Amino acid sequence: MEIIKNYLIVENKRWIIGSLLIAFLLLLPIAILFIKLFSEPGKNFSYLWDTVLIDYTFNTFYLIFITSFFTLLFGLFPAWIISNYRFIGRNFYDLVLFLPLAIPSYIMGFTYIDILSFTGPVQSFLRNTFPVLASYFNIDYLQIETLGILLGLALYPYVYTAARVAFSLLGSNYIDLSKSLGLSTIKSFYKIILPLSRPAIFSGLFLVFMEVLNEYGAVKYFGINTYTTGIFKAWFSLGDIGTAIQLACLLLLVVFFFFVLEKISSSKTKFFYETNSPVQRLLYVNKDKLLFFHLVCSIPFILGFFIPFVFIVNNVFQTYSSIDFVRLFTLSFNTIFVSSLSSFIIIIVALFFLFVEKISKTKINTIISHLISLGYAIPGAVIGLGLIMLFSNIMDSFFSVSLIGSFYVLIYAYVIRFLAVGKSPIKSSLEKHPESYDDTGKNLGLGPFKLLQKIHLPINKFALISAFILTFIDIMKELPITLILRPFNFDTLATQTYEFAIEEMLPLSSSYSLSIIVIGSMLLLFLKNVINKQLNVS
Amino acid sequence: MNKCYFIVLLSVLCVRCSPTNKTSNEINIYSQRHYSVDEIQYKNFEKLTGIKVNVVKANADELIERLKNEGANTPADLFITVDAGKLFKAKELSLLQKVSTSEIKKNINDAFEDKDGYWVPITYRARIVVYSNERVDLSELSTYEDLATPKWKDRLLVRSSLNAYNQALMSSIVANLGSDSAEAWSLGLVNNFARDPKGSDRDQVKAIAAGQGDVAIVNSYYIGLLLSSENEEELKAGNSVSVFFPNQEDGGRGSHINVSGIGLTKYAPNKKNAIKLLEYLTGEEAQKIYVNNSYEYPVNSNVEPADIVKNWGKFKPDNLDLNLLGKYREEAILIFDKTGWK
Numbered sequence: 001m002e003i004i005k006n007y008l009i010v011e012n013k014r015w016i017i018g019s020l021l022i023a024f025l026l027l028l029p030i031a032i033l034f035i036k037l038f039s040e041p042g043k044n045f046s047y048l049w050d051t052v053l054i055d056y057t058f059n060t061f062y063l064i065f066i067t068s069f070f071t072l073l074f075g076l077f078p079a080w081i082i083s084n085y086r087f088i089g090r091n092f093y094d095l096v097l098f099l100p101l102a103i104p105s106y107i108m109g110f111t112y113i114d115i116l117s118f119t120g121p122v123q124s125f126l127r128n129t130f131p132v133l134a135s136y137f138n139i140d141y142l143q144i145e146t147l148g149i150l151l152g153l154a155l156y157p158y159v160y161t162a163a164r165v166a167f168s169l170l171g172s173n174y175i176d177l178s179k180s181l182g183l184s185t186i187k188s189f190y191k192i193i194l195p196l197s198r199p200a201i202f203s204g205l206f207l208v209f210m211e212v213l214n215e216y217g218a219v220k221y222f223g224i225n226t227y228t229t230g231i232f233k234a235w236f237s238l239g240d241i242g243t244a245i246q247l248a249c250l251l252l253l254v255v256f257f258f259f260v261l262e263k264i265s266s267s268k269t270k271f272f273y274e275t276n277s278p279v280q281r282l283l284y285v286n287k288d289k290l291l292f293f294h295l296v297c298s299i300p301f302i303l304g305f306f307i308p309f310v311f312i313v314n315n316v317f318q319t320y321s322s323i324d325f326v327r328l329f330t331l332s333f334n335t336i337f338v339s340s341l342s343s344f345i346i347i348i349v350a351l352f353f354l355f356v357e358k359i360s361k362t363k364i365n366t367i368i369s370h371l372i373s374l375g376y377a378i379p380g381a382v383i384g385l386g387l388i389m390l391f392s393n394i395m396d397s398f399f400s401v402s403l404i405g406s407f408y409v410l411i412y413a414y415v416i417r418f419l420a421v422g423k424s425p426i427k428s429s430l431e432k433h434p435e436s437y438d439d440t441g442k443n444l445g446l447g448p449f450k451l452l453q454k455i456h457l458p459i460n461k462f463a464l465i466s467a468f469i470l471t472f473i474d475i476m477k478e479l480p481i482t483l484i485l486r487p488f489n490f491d492t493l494a495t496q497t498y499e500f501a502i503e504e505m506l507p508l509s510s511s512y513s514l515s516i517i518v519i520g521s522m523l524l525l526f527l528k529n530v531i532n533k534q535l536n537v538s
Numbered sequence: 539m540n541k542c543y544f545i546v547l548l549s550v551l552c553v554r555c556s557p558t559n560k561t562s563n564e565i566n567i568y569s570q571r572h573y574s575v576d577e578i579q580y581k582n583f584e585k586l587t588g589i590k591v592n593v594v595k596a597n598a599d600e601l602i603e604r605l606k607n608e609g610a611n612t613p614a615d616l617f618i619t620v621d622a623g624k625l626f627k628a629k630e631l632s633l634l635q636k637v638s639t640s641e642i643k644k645n646i647n648d649a650f651e652d653k654d655g656y657w658v659p660i661t662y663r664a665r666i667v668v669y670s671n672e673r674v675d676l677s678e679l680s681t682y683e684d685l686a687t688p689k690w691k692d693r694l695l696v697r698s699s700l701n702a703y704n705q706a707l708m709s710s711i712v713a714n715l716g717s718d719s720a721e722a723w724s725l726g727l728v729n730n731f732a733r734d735p736k737g738s739d740r741d742q743v744k745a746i747a748a749g750q751g752d753v754a755i756v757n758s759y760y761i762g763l764l765l766s767s768e769n770e771e772e773l774k775a776g777n778s779v780s781v782f783f784p785n786q787e788d789g790g791r792g793s794h795i796n797v798s799g800i801g802l803t804k805y806a807p808n809k810k811n812a813i814k815l816l817e818y819l820t821g822e823e824a825q826k827i828y829v830n831n832s833y834e835y836p837v838n839s840n841v842e843p844a845d846i847v848k849n850w851g852k853f854k855p856d857n858l859d860l861n862l863l864g865k866y867r868e869e870a871i872l873i874f875d876k877t878g879w880k
Contacts, residue, residue: 119744233700384600388607392611504738
């Protein structure tokens, strides 16, 4: 014990203190919010209980349930097929199945409802050509189930990505073994592969849960009351901060529940990918299965990307004459500027925390590392207001208030909100490398900084790039924080898209949403390249 | 060498990220309005006066929260909303100061003025009833209250109670009829819903066209937008319904209206410029631009509404003090929750 203590004090003190300081900065706005909110008297809990709580709770969980079901459906099976079989079109699917990540969920919602609506292309076409069929399609699509499917389409890439990497890294030993024991392909999938990949799949699913809990724009449009819409209503419409905090606590409780679930799931199956097990051979597909495989792989892509993409492109052509290209260019520049700068900072911060966690081996750093990920579960607008309160109440001066409308605070908020997104790829990459690298490095006389620079930066290069791209895309799609914290006259592609969409002028938003999708898709295709390299390297 | 680059990069970032220095020849606006017509107005104003207009657009309640926290150090001069209730709320939190000049007074029709003088209206809109031309006879329609009677069972469409326009309508009912009657009215409406409240105002009209309901409560200008749509199917949907202004009977109180309005913040750093903008926006030229781009009604009596809007005919607006839309807001929301209007 004494030796460990000495070791800490001598070697890594500065790193640990540094990490504590930064963690303090990251948690401060959230803490302020809670202190402030708890000091405000609210209506008692029975009001919530009597009126809306059951509705909110049911909707929140039901939506999570449907969305998870569809993310698993759209994510797992294609991932399995592509990781194991060789067929014409495989490379294409492998490339495009990520792409729905480039479409913000509110755009997915608005676009599909427009497509399916009474005046949209589907129903109009049916009315004009098959009037008999038309009445079957004339139904109310603004249902919680529809939203669940749409969110499933927008979010399944999280599950797909995680599953795809896990399935590919399993190696053929397990599959060969299960086959020689007489298990059918389907049985070995359920009995061997799924349990072994569960931690990875669950970590993807965890991101899906967080996204659904945070969802505001689409949920409000569909008229579905969840905890998040409840928080907004209580705080803003009623000015009832007490009720808002009660709901926020419930929301965090739900997050905590999923968090523990993930921890349990990953600790039960402690499993290391063996790097020296032979890489899986791709199997050839016989003809009768081929059609089925094509269906399984193409449906998520067609529904999740192709159809909304074509619809938006069509809108762009329709409104071509009214597109303001100068503005489009400016907003694209703004978006790229603020997203890349923030992602860069997030990657540095995430790497720093993970590295300190790795070298310090103290419990406190592990806890901190978990705590700072909490921002991902808190609705963006709540973080935004936490920062406004922090800067205006704690440091009450003209200088601190004028910081509120600056990029510093905007980026500060993004870091709090999206640190978890940047952290997870780096974390899984760091965990894959054996401790012996660090020990060898230390024996060769490297200090912590050199260790990071000479060993961890190069060997985690791909993970860092993935983390950068994923955070970039998330920030590019972000709305509530940008709306409330942005500087004067600063618009991004996302804010402009949203402004047209909520004013019910969807066609005019198309050029901006198309830019989001194009930028996102290009980055994702690049990311795919990186991941492929990573799979081949390790 | 590397360090040099780093320092240069850092200083560039600092310059890029820092809040712009204050110059006196500008106005800073916190606005809830997202319409592209506003950009046109600001550009015209800039050309006319050389005063630069800076805008942050976000949700009204969040902007109020921001104003409240910024206190005396706020950079904002003007606060723009699409709901008099929010202006009332800002005034109650003493975020606004009185504003009135002879020019503004001359521009605005007295009926829409704030009686306390804390905000200036720029346009107004009515929350009206649209009905299916096929399935509803004009004689069936009369008042908002009538929509709660059983004859409309499973025929009524409206969006969610989270929407500020519905909250304002409910506040007006509370103000006019008292909270007990308002609760009974809400319950009646909920019983008549053709489906759960959801979607946008435009979606309600489409739902009538689709046959999912017969009448809907919507804002007037959305019908204007639908009727000027370039999509043929949307035009058809717009033409399958007609507009009805409720409560127009003799002695009736008139249709519920709400304003887009502007408050001058209590600590406005550029007060003079801000007042110039208010005078400009209520003037005839700017009012014409509003009317023809967003299908709202003008607050300047010398300006006529857009042609599409004029076709619906003149109507009697409810002359309730619009501040009451803010005063009864909380009560309205509690009634929504209690009666199950989602």
